[in-house]
Amino acid sequence: MKKLLLSVVIFLLLITGAVTQREFLLTSYARFFTVHNATRGADALVVLSGWIITRLPCAIELYREGYAPRIILTEQRHPFGRLKQVGGDEWSIAPAIIQALHATINLVKVPSLKGGATSTFDEAYDLKEYSLKHHFNHLIIVTDDHHTRRSLYAFEKVLRGTGIKVEAAGAQNDIFNESNWWQYDTGISAYVMEGIKYVVYRFSDRNASFIKNY
Numbered sequence: 001m002k003k004l005l006l007s008v009v010i011f012l013l014l015i016t017g018a019v020t021q022r023e024f025l026l027t028s029y030a031r032f033f034t035v036h037n038a039t040r041g042a043d044a045l046v047v048l049s050g051w052i053i054t055r056l057p058c059a060i061e062l063y064r065e066g067y068a069p070r071i072i073l074t075e076q077r078h079p080f081g082r083l084k085q086v087g088g089d090e091w092s093i094a095p096a097i098i099q100a101l102h103a104t105i106n107l108v109k110v111p112s113l114k115g116g117a118t119s120t121f122d123e124a125y126d127l128k129e130y131s132l133k134h135h136f137n138h139l140i141i142v143t144d145d146h147h148t149r150r151s152l153y154a155f156e157k158v159l160r161g162t163g164i165k166v167e168a169a170g171a172q173n174d175i176f177n178e179s180n181w182w183q184y185d186t187g188i189s190a191y192v193m194e195g196i197k198y199v200v201y202r203f204s205d206r207n208a209s210f211i212k213n214y
Helices: 002-020 022-032 052-064 081-087 090-100 120-134 145-159 185-202
Strands: 044-047 071-074 108-110 138-144 165-171
Touching: 022 185, 044 052, 052 071, 052 090, 052 138, 052 165, 071 090, 071 120, 108 120, 120 145, 138 145, 145 165, 145 185
Parallel strands: 044 071, 044 138, 071 108, 138 165
Antiparallel strands: none
């Protein structure tokens, strides 16, 4: 009986601690996924597909600060191929972003090895081929904050043995961040899925066979 009572007390204390310290715990969880280690002297800033509205402006800022002499975009497979001309893709949106930010940049699109990347691993293999062909030795991948650790991990796996140095720079958005992500549906979706995807990426260097990529 005493052991049961002690177990209940400990359980209640743990629950109380989790509730009272929830902001600290949730913020700490989110910060794990963020990596900012970009250094100047890279051959290219690589804007990963997924959310160009935040990622390209971040790359432009780094370009202006002299981190790399060029910005390149990956080629993403359009989820609705038959309606691509209606909604456009990230490549078609990029010029408007550049114009709005009064930037002067000639973008380059990295050709996909499979008709359009559907994952970060796909992008890493595309960049490996492109970088070896153009003799790049240093890349900075630009993506959203919560995606930096996983994307960096994927690129390091794929580029292992090539001598190509890869770093990450995270872009912020105007909706959520590490300290409030649980208050927004988009933040919850981003960080919960990131935790699942990161675990999957730890055990593979290619797309998971049990997950269908569009």
